[in-house]
Amino acid sequence: MSGTIDDEGKQITIRRLSSRPTREVRVEQTASQRRIELGPVPTPRKIRIARRVRLPRRITAELLLQPIVIHTPVDGQVFEASEMEVVGQANPGTHLALVNERYRAETRSSSEGKFTFSDVRLSIGANTIMVLDLDHLTWEQARASIRVVRQEQLAPFLGHKDPLTNAPLAEGEPVVRCSICWTYCYLSSWRANGNCSICCMRGLTPRHWTSDDDEFYMTREELNRR
Numbered sequence: 001m002s003g004t005i006d007d008e009g010k011q012i013t014i015r016r017l018s019s020r021p022t023r024e025v026r027v028e029q030t031a032s033q034r035r036i037e038l039g040p041v042p043t044p045r046k047i048r049i050a051r052r053v054r055l056p057r058r059i060t061a062e063l064l065l066q067p068i069v070i071h072t073p074v075d076g077q078v079f080e081a082s083e084m085e086v087v088g089q090a091n092p093g094t095h096l097a098l099v100n101e102r103y104r105a106e107t108r109s110s111s112e113g114k115f116t117f118s119d120v121r122l123s124i125g126a127n128t129i130m131v132l133d134l135d136h137l138t139w140e141q142a143r144a145s146i147r148v149v150r151q152e153q154l155a156p157f158l159g160h161k162d163p164l165t166n167a168p169l170a171e172g173e174p175v176v177r178c179s180i181c182w183t184y185c186y187l188s189s190w191r192a193n194g195n196c197s198i199c200c201m202r203g204l205t206p207r208h209w210t211s212d213d214d215e216f217y218m219t220r221e222e223l224n225r226r
C-alpha cells in the first residue's frame with residue numbers, strides 16, 4: 001500500500017493510506033531516492049516535519065510494517081500431542097488471527113510485538129498454521145505460515161485387559177481411560193457399569209479420558225509427575 005503526499009509547507013498530508021494508527025512512516029522521494037525517516041507518529045494522516053525539508057510536489061509514502069515471524073514451533077516440527085503453543089513476533093499492538101483449517105484463534109501482540117497462541121489444536125497429519133495481522137491484511141508481510149505434522153500415536157492400551165469383561169483391549173472398538181486410577185477399559189464396559197469398574201468400588205465418581213485427550217497417551221510416570 002502506498003499513498004501520495006502533497007507538500008503543504010511544514011505540514012504534509014498522506015492520502016489513501018490506512019486510517020489506522022501506525023508507529024512509523026517512511027517518506028521516500030521518487031525522483032532522487034532520498035529518504036526521510038519519521039516517527040513515531042500517532043496517525044499517518046498528518047505529519048509535522050520538525051525541520052525544514054524541501055519536498056517535491058508528489059512523493060510516495062509507505063507504512064513500515066515488521067514482518068510476522070513465528071519463533072516456535074519451527075517449520076516441519078513433528079508433534080504427538082493434539083495441541084501446541086505458537087509464539088512469535090509481529091508489529092506491536094496489532095490484532096492477530098491464527099488459522100489451522102477450521103481452527104481459528106485471535107489475540108493481540110504486546111507493546112513489544114510478542115504474541116502467544118496457547119492450546120492450538122492440531123489435526124492428524126500435516127497442518128498449515130497461518131498467522132495473520134488483521135489490521136494490515138492487504139500487506140504482503142502481514143502473514144506468516146509454518147507446516148507442522150501431528151503423528152498418529154500408537155494405541156497405548158495394547159497388552160491391557162478390560163477390567164469388566166477381562167477381554168484383551170484391541171483397536172477398533174472405542175477405549176477410554178479412567179481419570180482417577182488411569183485404567184483403560186472399553187467404552188461399552190464403562191457404560192454397562194455406569195462408571196470405572198476399578199475405582200468406583202471406593203465410592204469415587206471418575207470421568208474418563210478419550211483418545212482425543214493427551215492424558216490418554218501419557219505413561220503412569222508422566223501422570224505421576226504432573
Ligand SMILES: [Zn+2]
Pocket residue numbers: 178179180181182183196197198199200206
Ligand atoms: Zn478408575
